[in-house]
Each structure stands twice: as structure tokens, then as C-alpha cells.
Amino acid sequence: MYYGDYHRDPQEPIETNQYRVHDPWDNGSAPAPAPRKKGSGARIVALALCCALAGGLVGGGSAWYLSRSLGSGESTTLYEGQHEPINVDTASVKSGDVLSAAQIYAANVDACVGITTELVTQNTFGFPVTGAAAGSGFVISADGYIVTNYHVIKGATAIKVAFVNGQSYDAKLVGGEAENDVAVLKIDAAGLTPVKLGDSDSLVVGESVYTIGNPLGELTWSLTDGLVSAKDRSVTTSEGETMNMIQTNTAINSGNSGGPLFNSYGEVVGITSAKLSSGSSSSSASIEGLGFAIPMNDVKDMIQDIIAHGYVTGKPNVGILMNDVSSAATQYGVPQGAYVEAVLSGSCAEKGGLKQGDIITAVDGTDITSGEELKAAVRQKKAGDTITLTVYRDGGKTDLSLTLDEDNQDRQDALSDLQDELSQQRQQQARQQQGGYYSNWPFGFGFGSNY
Incomplete structure (x- = not known):
């Protein structure tokens, strides 16, 4: 190994400076190095100056250094x-100002909440199972109204x-819209401190958007950002509902559901709701950059209806x-x-003559082939x-x-x-019949939906 260092005899003129390479195994037989050419000292000084300038540029506008002596x-x-x-200044921010990501976070994090629930679901055999879920939400009024996804609290x-300040509250469900x-x-x-609601119709593809949420149910008040990738996407959720959505590459993971999607002005333009997954569970998703949010303009009136009445009025x-x-x-x-x-009992279906076992095949003369098509109509x-329903009954059709x-909530x-009552009846019937079949086969066990 060779070590090099720079020496100058103080009694010699500068132009006789030599750069000597010392070999620790050198016994003196090696020839003396040739004198260095005139002017090389200036180049070394220039090189040292360039290195110093580079160091200053890397370190920023000002820098301090620590020098440590070595044994050699x-x-x-x-x-x-x-x-x-x-300094994240939010006090001087005025409505209509474009904000930085740091300003959007500082101005809105107090209005963003993590939501945890205890819930009871049914297993494949129809028996109740206790579990827990986590999601996100945001405050829309100073007196404590909070918006989230229905599937978070279902x-x-x-x-x-x-809240981010450590306070937590018991919450009650005012009302919800599953569809x-x-x-x-x-x-x-x-x-x-509530959020400000924005105009989702004014979004353009390529516009920056941000969300604050509770990914994985553990990383509460996380900020992620991205772009509007597309508008008016028709997306079918894992709940079986087909909805109009904003597509974004903003990171949206399990636990982000129900959180706010902000535009560059710090206004909520959507509710983060879904992530495209290659599996049946959000935890098994391997597709990245494909998140979806409910446009705020699509649900703003519904939210006001729920606050005022506990449900969305006028829904059939x-x-x-x-x-x-x-x-x-x-x-x-x-x-x-x-x-x-x-x-x-007492519904318009009963009053109109619908019976268990009927098959609805058309609405107002337009054919349907599924329950989803009936709901859409x-x-x-x-x-x-x-409306006029065409039903198949006893081998024939009637209107x-x-x-x-x-x-409303009472109807739901x-x-x-x-x-629940019909499910219990079928469980009992299945236990009584050999092989687990029941009388309504081959229409299938279970329920698609209520309507």
C-alpha cells in the first residue's frame, strides 16, 4: 500500500516543491523522483480552491466543519x-390561495380523525362474529359532525x-348511505376546526391532490399526495355498489377509507374510498397508483340531508x-x-302485489337480468x-x-x-334437510341485497 503526502522545504523556492510518494518498504534504492514542472503548484492551489467551493455548495449557504486529527x-x-x-405559515393564508403540502397539512390535520369501531358480522354459516375495523374521517362542522365512508362503520x-391532539370521543351514527x-x-x-368543502367538478386531470388518513389503522394522520389521474370513473366496490369516482395515484391503503381528498387550495373535493386490488382483500393488493375517491359534489346534498333528517330524503x-x-x-x-x-309487510311491494318467489324481469318495459339492474333502474x-314491474310467476308473466x-333508516x-329472520329460518331448514339443501333451490342460498 502506498501513502502520498505533500512536502516543501521552507528553504527551497516554491518552484522546487516536490510531490513524493513514500513506500514503507523502500530501502533507499529507488531512484529519486524527478523535479515537478513549473506551475503545478498553482494548479494544486486551484484544485484545493475548487474542492472548497464544491464543499460549500454541497453544505448549503453556510456551513461549519469538524476537523479530527489522525495519527499520521x-x-x-x-x-x-x-x-x-x-416556518409553516397558515395564519396569513386566504381563501383561494394555492398552498404547499406542509400548509395543507398544518391547516387541516386538526380536522382529520382516526375512526375505530366494534362490529358484529355474520360468518358463512350465518352466526354472529365480533370484530373491529379502522378508518378515517373529517370534521365538517364546529359542533361535531364528521363524515366518513359507510363501509367504515357498517x-x-x-x-x-x-384527534391528533390525543383527545378521543364516542361517536353516534347520524345516518348513512350504503349505495x-x-x-x-x-x-x-x-x-x-372544520374543513372547507370544495368544488369537485372543477378538478382537472393532472391537478395535485392530497389526503390525510389512517393507513393500516395504525399510522394515523399520514399525509400522501398525488395527481388526479382521471374523472368520472365507474367503479364497482367490494360491497357490490357501482359508483362514480375520481381516480388518483395518491397512496390510499386500508384504513384511509373515509378520509378527505384535498385540492391545492386545501379544500375537500372528495372522500377517499377505495383502492384497486388484485385480490379480494385490500391487504393483498399488489396494484399501486390506482386509488379512488367519491366526488364531494356527488354527496354534498346527501350529507346535508342526513344531518337534517337522519337519511337522504326522496330516495325510492x-x-x-x-x-x-x-x-x-x-x-x-x-x-x-x-x-x-x-x-x-306494509311496503309498496306488498301493496302492489309482489310475492316471495316472483322473478322481476323488466322495469317500465326495459328488460333486467339481475338485482343490480333492478336497483339501477x-x-x-x-x-x-x-313504476311497472314485469314479473315471472307460475310459468307466466304479469305486470x-x-x-x-x-x-329511510326505519325502512332499512x-x-x-x-x-335476519329469514336467515334463521333457512339455517333451521338446512339442518333439518339431509345434505343441507332447502326448498328454494336452485335460486341460491343467501341474499343479494335489500331494496
Whole structure:
């Protein structure tokens, strides 16, 4: 190994300076190095100056150094940058100002909450199972109204929300919209800092967006950013609902559901709701950069309705439990359509003459082949509208006229009770019959949805 260092005899002129390479195994037999050419000293000085300038550029506008002496007389210099701490000014921000990501976070993190729930679900055998879930939400009023996704609190028996300052509150469900995946909670608090709602229709592809949420249910108040990748995407969620969505490459993971999507002005333009997954569970997702949010303009009026009435007014409801006709049934000549599993007592379905076992094949003369198509057709109507349903019954078809009921929480609770009652009946019937079959085969076991 060779070590090099620079020597100059103080009695010699500068131009006789020599760069000597010392070999620790040199016994003196090596020839003396040739004198260095005139002018090389200036180049070394220039090189040293360039290195010093480079070090200053790397270290920032100002720097200090630490010099440590080594045993051989060498030294090591470490450079550290110095600058004033970043000041995130939100006090002088005015509405309409474009904000930095740091300003958006500082101005809104107090309005963002982590949500945890206790819930009871049914396993594949119809038995209740206790579990827990986590999500995100955001404050929309100083007196404690909070928006989140419906699927975050679906089936919850207890709901808690936590703020960045460490405070937590028990929350109650004011109301929710399963089909539009939006819910409103209320906590007993005052003087909260709410978010500002923005115009989602004004978004353009390529615009920067941000979200604050609770990914994985553990990393609460995490900020992520991205772009609007597309608008007006038709997306079918894991709950089976087809919705209009904003597509974004902002990181959205399990636990982010229900959080706010901000534009560059710090306004909420969407509710982060879903991430495209290659598996049936969000935890098994391997597709990145494909997140979705509910446009705020699509649900703003619904949120106001829920706060005022506890439900979205004017929504139509038929009053049935339904399922799709199975492929096994169509082999016997049964038509495709929405199979009526049960009819709610006192509903417009009962008043209009629908019966358990009917298959709805058309709405106002337009053919349908599934329960989802029936829901999509009825969704275009309002409570109080009259529709004509074509039903297949006893080998023939007949038309029935129904005046649609208004959907509300009482109606949904009644349908849920009916579903529980029918589920218990089928479990008992399955246990009594050998092989687990029941009398309504081949239409399938279980329920598609209520409507």
C-alpha cells in the first residue's frame, strides 16, 4: 500500500516543491523522483480552491466543519448545513390561495380523525362474529359532525374517533348511505376546526391532490399526495355498489377509507374510498397508483340531508329482499332477473302485489337480468313515482304497478330484521334437510341485497 503526502522545504523556492510518494518498504534504492514542472503548484492551489467551493455548495449557504486529527497527521473534515427552520405559515393564508403540502397539512390535520369501531358480522354459516375495523374521517362542522365512508362503520356496535391532539370521543351514527358509501357521525364537542368543502367538478386531470388518513389503522394522520389521474370513473366496490369516482395515484391503503381528498387550495373535493386490488382483500393488493375517491359534489346534498333528517330524503325503496337467478335455475327454463326472496309487510311491494318467489324481469318495459339492474333502474326514480314491474310467476308473466316508498333508516332497519329472520329460518331448514339443501333451490342460498 502506498501513502502520498505533500512536502516543501521552507528553504527551497516554491518552484522546487516536490510531490513524493513514500513506500514503507523502500530501502533507499529507488531512484529519486524527478523535479515537478513549473506551475503545478498553482494548479494544486486551484484544485484545493475548487474542492472548497464544491464543499460549500454541497453544505448549503453556510456551513461549519469538524476537523479530527489522525495519527499520521492527516485530518478528516465533516460539513454540516445550516439554515433557519421551515416556518409553516397558515395564519396569513386566504381563501383561494394555492398552498404547499406542509400548509395543507398544518391547516387541516386538526380536522382529520382516526375512526375505530366494534362490529358484529355474520360468518358463512350465518352466526354472529365480533370484530373491529379502522378508518378515517373529517370534521365538517364546529359542533361535531364528521363524515366518513359507510363501509367504515357498517355493522358497528360502538364507534370512537381520535384527534391528533390525543383527545378521543364516542361517536353516534347520524345516518348513512350504503349505495353512495357515505355516513355522518356526531360527537359531543364544540369549537372544533372544520374543513372547507370544495368544488369537485372543477378538478382537472393532472391537478395535485392530497389526503390525510389512517393507513393500516395504525399510522394515523399520514399525509400522501398525488395527481388526479382521471374523472368520472365507474367503479364497482367490494360491497357490490357501482359508483362514480375520481381516480388518483395518491397512496390510499386500508384504513384511509373515509378520509378527505384535498385540492391545492386545501379544500375537500372528495372522500377517499377505495383502492384497486388484485385480490379480494385490500391487504393483498399488489396494484399501486390506482386509488379512488367519491366526488364531494356527488354527496354534498346527501350529507346535508342526513344531518337534517337522519337519511337522504326522496330516495325510492321497493321493500324486498332479492337475489340474482342462478345459472342452475336458467337451465330449467327460468328467466334471468331479480328473484324476490321476501317482501316487507306494509311496503309498496306488498301493496302492489309482489310475492316471495316472483322473478322481476323488466322495469317500465326495459328488460333486467339481475338485482343490480333492478336497483339501477329504480335509482332513476324518486319516492312517490309509479313504476311497472314485469314479473315471472307460475310459468307466466304479469305486470304490476307500484308507487315507490321513501327510503329511510326505519325502512332499512325493518329490512335488516326481515333478513335476519329469514336467515334463521333457512339455517333451521338446512339442518333439518339431509345434505343441507332447502326448498328454494336452485335460486341460491343467501341474499343479494335489500331494496
